[in-house]
Amino acid sequence: MEVDGAAALLARAGTIVVPGWRGAAEPVPDTVCRALRRAHARGARVLSLCSGVFVLAAAGLLEGRRATTHWRYMDALRRAHPGIALEEDVLYVDEGSVLTAAGSAAGIDLCLHLVRGDFGLDAANSVARRLVVPLHRDGGQAQYVPRPVPTEREGARLGPLLDRMRARLDRPQPLPALAREAGMSLRTFLRRFRDATGCPPGEWLLRRRLDRARELLEGGARAAPVEEVAGLCGFGSAATLRHHFRRRFGLGPAAYRARFTGG
DSSP states (O other), X not given: OOOOSOGGGGGTOSEEEEOOOSOTTSOOOHHHHHHHHHHHHTTOEEEEEGGGHHHHHHTTSSTTSEEOOOGGGXXXXXXXXXXXXXXXXXXXXXXXXXXXXXSHHHHHHHHHHHHHHHHOHHHHHHHHHHHTSOSSOOSOGGGGSOOOOOOHHHHHHHHHHHHHHXXXXXXXXXXXXXXXXXXXXHHHHHHHHHHHHSSOHHHHHHHHHHHHHHHHHTOGGGOOOXXXXXXXXXXXXXXXXXXXXXXXXXXXXXXXXXXXHTO
């Protein structure tokens, strides 16, 4: 990569991306840390991809904030910066003016998230199609951490089940019924489900329901009322949808719809 500018550009940038670093053992120059702090203080958005999180941490921009990085760097980052609230099973974390992504591919997820927030769903879909990637990937990075691979027979049972679970998000899906549908005991089902997806069934369903709610809320003039969205996504009530939406995204469904539709 040929650099055609100097560090002075940080004083004018609206978004600063740190794409990587050499790990926790490599000191970050004070000049870089000071420049990042000044840029952030004047309102610039700062984000890191993969090991770039060590630069943001060294600059003090992650202290007391939620953040993530590649699973290989989690322990080193935790030891070096215990004041960071690390989230291990996510692809990226959006803390408003400071954002962090897990691995390199998760950097694409985070950048698509930025495009979606800045320019809307249509623009993000256009970029995703150009990159030949999904606009939003399911699950977190725990599914990519080395773990025993489910047997072919179990994988064949879980794959179609996941498709059916997605197709009926508006209905209750009790664990015993899911285990019977998979042809497993409840204990085996819970273990194999986590091996295959990186999270328990309840968390997996919650994520899919929230993803579906986001799609419905982004419908612009065609967007359904919040109460209807709650029913279509299996939350039962608008209050329950608001609770989970705020916990996951930091804002309510109505505010989210206004943000992504210009309402």
